[in-house]
Amino acid sequence: AQKVTQAQTEISVVEKEDVTLDCVYETRDTTYYLFWYKQPPSGELVFLIRRNSFDEQNEISGRYSWNFQKSTSSFNFTITASQVVDSAVYFCALLYNQGGKLIFGQGTELSVKP
């Protein structure tokens, strides 16, 4: 079975703090893809990153970084020096090679207070 777990339902931080959003996945496939999406209050899901199962390199994009570890089936997302504009619901998702269907975690609502 394919499953994504985001154990943190809500996180609240003060601006400029670093914050890590956890994501744990389950799949029996050897080929799969992991994603992070941001959903601000406006509702649109914004694509942030894709990782395939063969690429365990960590990635940094500005204040965002991602840590993919197959050994622990985790794909965690860190925001450094958080800003109020980072406030949103963040979804981790799994797409396995059967194609098409994104399996979403339940989302983590991040609130960054000034």
Add this chain to the structure above:
Amino acid sequence: DAMVIQNPRYQVTQFGKPVTLSCSQTLNHNVMYWYQQKSSQAPKLLFHYYDKDFNNEADTPDNFQSRRPNTSFCFLDIRSPGLGDAAMYLCATSRTRTGGRNEQYFGPGTRLTVT
């Protein structure tokens, strides 16, 4: 600049009155998806088109139908909306379903209210 466009952004319909939601894309992607997202929940895939090939999820109610008349447009038809169908409906596209370039790009969504 808009890539995935959904109209209308807000739709109010009456219980049992058919409603159609629209999605268009300027990305020329092969795959188009419809997701349903209820309050404080994750999006749930209803169905998707790979070119003209329609793929329904096993647990999608018969009340939901879709049409894709050409590459750019896709419609979601709800034949007899019930109160439980009130939700945000998200359209997404991707170049491929598997392999590379499979990231899905979402539109802004249509929020459906059923009275």
